[in-house]
Amino acid sequence: MSGRMDGKVALVTGGSSGIGRATAIAFAKEGGKVVIAARRVPEGEETVRQIVEAGGEATFVQTDVTQALEVQTLVDRTLERYGRLDCAFNNAGSGKPGKLIELAEADWEQEMAVNLKSVWLCLKYEIPAMLRSGKGAIVNMSSQGGILGVPNYGAYAAAKGGVAALTRAAAAEYAANGIRINAVSPGAVETELWANAPAGMLEQVATGIPLQRVGQPNDIAEAVLWLCSAAAGFVTGQNLAIDGGYTTSN
Template sequence: MGDFDGKAGLVSGAAGGIGRATAIAFAREGGSVVVADLETLRHQAEETVRLITENGGAAIFVATDVTQADDVEALVAAVVDTYGSLDFAHNNAGILKVGFTAEIEEADFDQIIAVDLKGVWLAMKYEILQMQKQGGGAIVNTASEAGLVGTPMAGPYVAAKHAVVGLTKTAAGEYANQNIRINAVAPGAIETPMITDLPQEARDSLLAPQPLHRFGTADEVADAVLWLASPRSSFVVGAILSIDGGATSN
């Protein structure tokens, strides 16, 4: 028996990295999973689906741009049409572009805010409307260590992730009495394509203030996401759970 037997949900940004790890973990625990990511990442997203179905799990891919309201509304509808309900959602799609505050291009600022902030709000909006109809559910947003402290060279990303923390806490309080639990994870430096592709100097600087002096794994984040989405965390509402090797502990 798994924590998510008979339940269904979605994971955005599930073509790789943290999203793929949580999609696989939800399926391993019995959940049916809609894997959402950009159409341009179809090949990788379908690989996530394959990794689930070849182990007997249930999953489909739905191409989604989380910045587009129509896409997000259709994504939620696809979960319900395919599997009957939306019991869990991991709003995880995100992008990172680095640069000093005065040197970031305006278009990059707008894109980071659109994906990392508006994308999470749009997802919560349509997920909550569905969860209200069916009487409950659990939402986990991916914030970041950068949602809790400043991070050099990542101004718009830091701003968006701080805002995700605020949105999560606010929505959590608004809907808790409707049996909709909303929380967030705040990963530190996790070895995924987002970090692997950074220059070595930037990678080193991520580990410098961190007591464990290593990158975390996507599976370590997925464990926390599953706990927050499961009944085992039934008294946890509006939490921002750090999974960062102690980076924000001092």
């Protein structure tokens, strides 16, 4: 394997399935050495297996990205194994529906922890690792929900909007150090989260998207790969909507 990530070490959180797995595989196909972090061990190890069987190099570190010590350990283990960190995709997160006035305080705090605090913790430990090398590229996972108002997902939307704002602030703080920090905001993407959706729901969603289809994990993976590559060397502080044109038409 060789390509845009030759000689680079990439870290992917939430790499056990969906967009995270697709991105980890994309990094490896382009020559990167990939560290995959997730809470689910069998699924995370399956991502490693797929990469290794295809001739790439990867390792798995079980991690709860809402816990500072575990994130610090993740980055430390990356440095111990590979000696550097060049790219990171802070992808881990989830969304729980609920009307704002019906959410319990614990639900709100969980949404903030999983979707926003986790990104801050990853930045907190990834950036010092990249400062050692004098450069790096980070992509944070925001969401179309952080751009548009989404009924019944207020806490999730607030957290993802926070990720976009945090990304801009971090990019401004560390641009002079050679570290580029961007975000991606996917729209509807066909992942395991849709497994229990009613029959025909994906097709119905697609009719409201200008490109007339929902996204695939590889659509997001390719954008993340580009943002981490030299081709995006003059791009930082941006939030890239990857939604088939939905946010431009709503």
